[in-house]
Amino acid sequence: MTVAAYALSVLLAAATPPPPATTSRPGDAPRGQPLSGKLLDERTDEVGALLRCPVCQGLSVADSPSTMARNMKAEVREKLAAGYDREQILADFEHSYGEFVRLQPPMRGVNWLVWFGPAGVLVAGGAVIAWALRRSPRSGGEKATSPLPRDSDLPSRDTLPADPRLAAAVRRVRMLAYGWPDGIAPKERS
């Protein structure tokens, strides 16, 4: 089910035209307060951690030592110092690189599937299991069909098969196992 949901989301993503431009556009006026000092350092790392380094394998701009990541981080820092807010900065990079540059897909369009698909699949899976358990013959009071016989269904130790050759073989095995060929030994009976 999870694979199907994933495949469906990929299919929808491939079939859906790119999402409309985000609410923020490059060139818009800063929406936040200009930052400086320690707060500026912290926010730079925070926003850098949300941006994918385009030349790395799964690393954020904050974590990558590449020149490209350093340049992007410097740009983030400059924009935060100028008063741009986090969403404006992310939207600016998205304008150039597409949604790929965001390490956290925004909650819009088919991305809802990514955010809530797994939980939905989990709930659906639980419902299927509950439904299957309810339909199970065990809960319906019917005799369970097990591949193994119950103890009560097994022949007792002193029963012999009707086939004389097989009966002789059983007696030999009993002799070896219990030291007595006719099932339960007299000392066990007492």
Next chain:
Amino acid sequence: MATSSGAVTATAPRVNRKVLVAGLAIVLPLLAVLVANLGRDPHTVRSPLVGRPAPPFRLVPVGGGTPISLESLHGKPAVINFWATWCVPCFQEHGALVASARFLPDVQFLGIVYEDEEGKTDEFLRERGTSYPSLMDKDGRTAIAYGVFGVPETFFIDPEGRIVEKFVGPLDRGTILSLVAQARGGGR
């Protein structure tokens, strides 16, 4: 199944419809994705900038001189090539770009140097020759604005300043001519 008489009774395998439907629900979307992407280069990420105005820049040419801006190119188609001297495919396409720029004087060719030193770039251009300016993108901002992932990447821009196509990898003359024709027509 073996019977007491030793004969074997053949029973046709029964198809569980629910399992079949669940299996198809998993396999069919995967197949559809596979078919939809068969002809696509897995290394290519479609640029969101195609069809949009090219990001502005104002950069100084290698060796100094008057800065060149995007605005100064408006009115004629442009080919903007991001490259570096450490990039082997850039060596391969350099000849085709230089020859195409000579062959197409009404098209503005520009190189933008990506993560490289000016001295090395200058030396490269002296040795191999050029027919168009290359600009230094010292802080990498222009490459970021153009969504560059690596080099070489080339942008074809129409006379109105809109990006018509982005090409990833080394270009040959045939591809340059056909993409320039597209840029002349505004991508139509």
